[in-house]
Amino acid sequence: MLKRLAAASVLMVILACSGPGATPQIAPPQTPKKPEINITLFGKRAHFEISVGLLGIAVIFALAFLLGLALLFALIARRRLRQARAANQKLENEIRERKRAEEEVLQLNTTLENRVAERTQEVQAASQQLAATNRELEAFAYSVSHDLRAPLRGIDGWSLALVEDYGSRLDERAQTYLNRVRSEAQRMGMLIDDLLELSRVTRVEMQQNPVDLTSIASRIADRLGEARTDRRTEFIIAPGLTANGDAGLLEIVLVNLLSNAAKFTGECAVARIEFGQNQKNGESPFFVRDNGVGFDMAFAGSLFGAFQRLHKATEFPGTGIGLATVQRVIHRHGGRVWAEAQLGKGASFYFTVGPAK
Amino acid sequence: MNSKPILLVEDNPSDVDLTKRALESCHIANDLIVAEDGKDAVDYLWGTGAYAGRNHAELPILILLDLKIPKVPGLEVLRRIREDARTRRLPVVILTSSNEEHDIAVSYDLGVNSYIRKPVDFIQFANAIKQLGLYWLVLNEPPPQLR
Numbered sequence: 001m002l003k004r005l006a007a008a009s010v011l012m013v014i015l016a017c018s019g020p021g022a023t024p025q026i027a028p029p030q031t032p033k034k035p036e037i038n039i040t041l042f043g044k045r046a047h048f049e050i051s052v053g054l055l056g057i058a059v060i061f062a063l064a065f066l067l068g069l070a071l072l073f074a075l076i077a078r079r080r081l082r083q084a085r086a087a088n089q090k091l092e093n094e095i096r097e098r099k100r101a102e103e104e105v106l107q108l109n110t111t112l113e114n115r116v117a118e119r120t121q122e123v124q125a126a127s128q129q130l131a132a133t134n135r136e137l138e139a140f141a142y143s144v145s146h147d148l149r150a151p152l153r154g155i156d157g158w159s160l161a162l163v164e165d166y167g168s169r170l171d172e173r174a175q176t177y178l179n180r181v182r183s184e185a186q187r188m189g190m191l192i193d194d195l196l197e198l199s200r201v202t203r204v205e206m207q208q209n210p211v212d213l214t215s216i217a218s219r220i221a222d223r224l225g226e227a228r229t230d231r232r233t234e235f236i237i238a239p240g241l242t243a244n245g246d247a248g249l250l251e252i253v254l255v256n257l258l259s260n261a262a263k264f265t266g267e268c269a270v271a272r273i274e275f276g277q278n279q280k281n282g283e284s285p286f287f288v289r290d291n292g293v294g295f296d297m298a299f300a301g302s303l304f305g306a307f308q309r310l311h312k313a314t315e316f317p318g319t320g321i322g323l324a325t326v327q328r329v330i331h332r333h334g335g336r337v338w339a340e341a342q343l344g345k346g347a348s349f350y351f352t353v354g355p356a357k
Numbered sequence: 358m359n360s361k362p363i364l365l366v367e368d369n370p371s372d373v374d375l376t377k378r379a380l381e382s383c384h385i386a387n388d389l390i391v392a393e394d395g396k397d398a399v400d401y402l403w404g405t406g407a408y409a410g411r412n413h414a415e416l417p418i419l420i421l422l423d424l425k426i427p428k429v430p431g432l433e434v435l436r437r438i439r440e441d442a443r444t445r446r447l448p449v450v451i452l453t454s455s456n457e458e459h460d461i462a463v464s465y466d467l468g469v470n471s472y473i474r475k476p477v478d479f480i481q482f483a484n485a486i487k488q489l490g491l492y493w494l495v496l497n498e499p500p501p502q503l504r
Contacts, residue, residue, distance in 0.1 A: 154375070160480065
């Protein structure tokens with residue numbers, strides 16, 4: 001429509017300027033006659049009579065020019081509009097794209113947040129479980145502390161009551177036995193205390209003092225030797241062995257290793273249990289060696305695990321906590337513990353106290 | 358020596374008898390009231406339950422309190438004693454098997470007078486009882502309402 005109008009206006013201008021039929025017939029001034037204009041437009045003949053003279057022609061030209069200019073502007077504007085629309089469209093697309101990207105980021109963020117929340121929940125659940133386990137362990141230790149010590153006090157107290165009230169009717173050996181009962185009850189009380197101390201390993205501070213391992217081992221050996229009246233046990237304890245550490249905890253190590261040695265030499269005609277120190281690859285490990293039943297090195301991996309046993313309970317009774325306890329104490333001292341053995345040919349347990357130099 | 362009774366809160370009969378024996382061995386002649394659980398102890402002190410009608414103005418000169426006892430735990434018994442103006446000043450000694458740091462700390466927070474861990478060795482235990490008796494029944498000046 002706009003195009004057609006533009007064409008018409010251009011035609012009008014052309015006709016007005018040059019067309020023979022359209023050329024205004026200007027009459028000579030002397031014969032004033034109304035000018036006539038004949039235009040053939042779209043096959044129709046238009047007839048104008050112009051009576052305004054030159055001014056009229058100028059107006060027509062101006063009008064036609066203005067019309068053309070307006071059309072030109074309209075065309076340009078239209079083009080600009082199209083361009084603007086296209087740009088707009090592009091912009092809108094971009095905005096849409098961006099929004100989509102933003103939504104995607106938002107979605108990803110939400111997913112991430114959910115995942116973080118999930119993980120946090122998992123971690124919280126795990127830590128709650130750990131806390132519950134710790135509480136259970138503490139409750140267990142608490143119960144042991146209360147309930148296992150009370151009967152020992154009874155054993156000790158009533159043994160003493162027997163000696164005090166009926167001592168005159170007991171011979172010396174009976175009294176010795178009762179004293180043995182008491183000393184064992186008291187020793188067990190001390191061991192319970194040490195084990196509780198061990199279970200509190202993360203809570204209590206470890207003492208670091210020079211410890212006379214020789215005298216501790218000798219004391220333990222005396223006790224073990226006394227208990228084995230039926231067969232000969234030879235203890236060979238190297239003199240002057242010391243280590244820097246916690247005396248109570250290191251005693252637990254030696255009690256366990258020497259008791260094990262005594263236990264697993266039970267079948268030997270002459271049991272030989274040795275405590276000493278070696279020089280090996282720049283390390284100076286202590287060792288407890290025996291000539292007992294030993295064990296198959298194939299099973300050595302599980303030796304230091306809690307409740308791990310390499311022998312039938314009917315052969316050699318035990319709880320399987322001893323070597324786990326030994327390992328925990330040694331690890332707390334920054335040392336290491338290992339074993340070498342051969343089935344039927346005895347076992348050697350090595351340990352270092354403190355990290356290798 | 359003050360002749361008011363001693364209240365022993367202890368559920369283990371062997372420990373009750375050993376405590377009696379230790380008290381006798383050091384000639385402490387005060388009556389020994391035994392509460393076998395925390396509720397018994399509370400009932401005795403406030404004249405309720407099994408002790409309904411007891412003149413609860415008569416208070417023990419010393420309370421020997423175990424912590425791990427049935428029904429009402431030892432620390433709760435101690436808390437109630439310290440909350441009531443009538444019983445607040447009673448000398449209370451915790452006499453128990455455990456030396457859990459938490460128990461010791463809470464006992465002192467609640468205002469216990471002393472905390473003794475019962476040794477396994479009876480000679481040490483009897484010695485502890487003897488010293489407790491000598492201190493709280495002879496040396497110590499009791500609060501006014503217990504004189």
